[in-house]
Amino acid sequence: MTIDGDDGPRFDPDGIDRRGFLECMTWAGTGLLWSVAAGLPAAIGMRQALAAPAATPFTFLQISDSHVGFDKPANPDARATLREAIAKIKTLPSKPAFMIHTGDISHLSKDKEFDDADQIIGEAGIPVFYVPGEHDLIDEGTGAAYLARYGKNAKGAGWFSFDQNGIHYVGLVNVVNLKAGGLGNLGDEQLAWLKDDLAGQSASTPIVVFAHIPLWTVYPDWGWGTSDGAEALSYLRRFGSVTVLNGHIHQVMQKVEGAIAFHTARSTAFPQPAPGTAPSPGPQKVPAGELRKLLGIATVDFVRGSEPLAIIDRPLDG
Amino acid sequence: MPPIQSDSALTRRAALLAALMPPLFIHIPAAAEDAAPNVTVIRIENFSFTPAGLTVPPGTTVTWQNNDDIPHTVVSPQKVFRSKPLDTGDRFSFTFAEPGVYSYFCGLHPHMVGTVTVAR
Ligand SMILES: [Cu+2]
Numbered sequence: 475m476t477i478d479g480d481d482g483p484r485f486d487p488d489g490i491d492r493r494g495f496l497e498c499m500t501w502a503g504t505g506l507l508w509s510v511a512a513g514l515p516a517a518i519g520m521r522q523a524l525a526a527p528a529a530t531p532f533t534f535l536q537i538s539d540s541h542v543g544f545d546k547p548a549n550p551d552a553r554a555t556l557r558e559a560i561a562k563i564k565t566l567p568s569k570p571a572f573m574i575h576t577g578d579i580s581h582l583s584k585d586k587e588f589d590d591a592d593q594i595i596g597e598a599g600i601p602v603f604y605v606p607g608e609h610d611l612i613d614e615g616t617g618a619a620y621l622a623r624y625g626k627n628a629k630g631a632g633w634f635s636f637d638q639n640g641i642h643y644v645g646l647v648n649v650v651n652l653k654a655g656g657l658g659n660l661g662d663e664q665l666a667w668l669k670d671d672l673a674g675q676s677a678s679t680p681i682v683v684f685a686h687i688p689l690w691t692v693y694p695d696w697g698w699g700t701s702d703g704a705e706a707l708s709y710l711r712r713f714g715s716v717t718v719l720n721g722h723i724h725q726v727m728q729k730v731e732g733a734i735a736f737h738t739a740r741s742t743a744f745p746q747p748a749p750g751t752a753p754s755p756g757p758q759k760v761p762a763g764e765l766r767k768l769l770g771i772a773t774v775d776f777v778r779g780s781e782p783l784a785i786i787d788r789p790l791d792g
Numbered sequence: 793m794p795p796i797q798s799d800s801a802l803t804r805r806a807a808l809l810a811a812l813m814p815p816l817f818i819h820i821p822a823a824a825e826d827a828a829p830n831v832t833v834i835r836i837e838n839f840s841f842t843p844a845g846l847t848v849p850p851g852t853t854v855t856w857q858n859n860d861d862i863p864h865t866v867v868s869p870q871k872v873f874r875s876k877p878l879d880t881g882d883r884f885s886f887t888f889a890e891p892g893v894y895s896y897f898c899g900l901h902p903h904m905v906g907t908v909t910v911a912r
Binding site: 546547548581582583608609612652653654655656657694695696697753754755756757 | 838839840860861862863865867869876877879880895896897899900901902903905
């Protein structure tokens, strides 16, 4: 991936960074299928896979866009598919240390939706770190309900950082104070906090950044990007390993840019179309038998001493 | 509608109208009663406002209706109006009394923008 000036992330003509490390695997049937990130040679993925089992991997989990309360034709029961996603966690080969939820927990920010989400997600029995999606901030108090429930240890609109197993994690909020015609937005106060937060970290510390809307520009016509995301990424370039995890677009998308790996997770509620393939980014209606192939969760494995974090997307059906 | 004959006739007619009509229509100004009904609907479909640009006379009530499977909001950046989240089928109305150009957007999906121009 080349970076042109300060314009932030951009695709090469073929969309590939050949210096990159990220592999994506999909869980299918009884085995691991390697669907290697856009054109990366499969052999690299296989070597990595064979090398990995020497150490016990540390795993955490990403879940996103549960939209509890959604009941439209694309998925008449988003609670049921969230339950299936949580049940899937219990079948994982190694138990994740914790879970991050990258927003749109609820569909309409209703107390009942948050209550049900908490109850279902709580069944996983592991700690959960949340950042809000735009659907979580449409209560009367425009986010007061979310902050009261999930933001007790957070700053500002709900951003925070923490350290675990040698990794520094940063949860960002890019769904408040959105401007007409614009994209996701972090804002100056949060950017100043982020700069300060990262200043204390060694360049060799792996960094995981997560937020609801992609921090890189996926498709501006549908608002899939963050207007000041490039500024945030500029603070991350000195680090040797950065993983950026987002949701919002209800499909897996990824790229690698230098030492920064970008990845978006599936929703547990409904799929959305690939950029530009439909008149709008509205819920994608698919045959009932196909739905669970397009919903899912992601696990992230970290092996101490090996640079990349391996992200495994795991559909509900497969 | 018969032509208006006098102020007192107008007042009587307005009072009668108010008594007979369902509450939704009471706020429509009586002076406009023999013009075309000045209620206009903007449809929210496929993450777009249709029509995105609309010109209406002062006093018009504009109603936005969400036909998408996803909630949207209607927000004036100048804080002239702001809807609650509109789920599928929900409506929001605002009556534009003063001439001017009123831009608005969806607070959930800010790439969705529209303009209501109020002119005589
Ligand atoms: Cu919207």
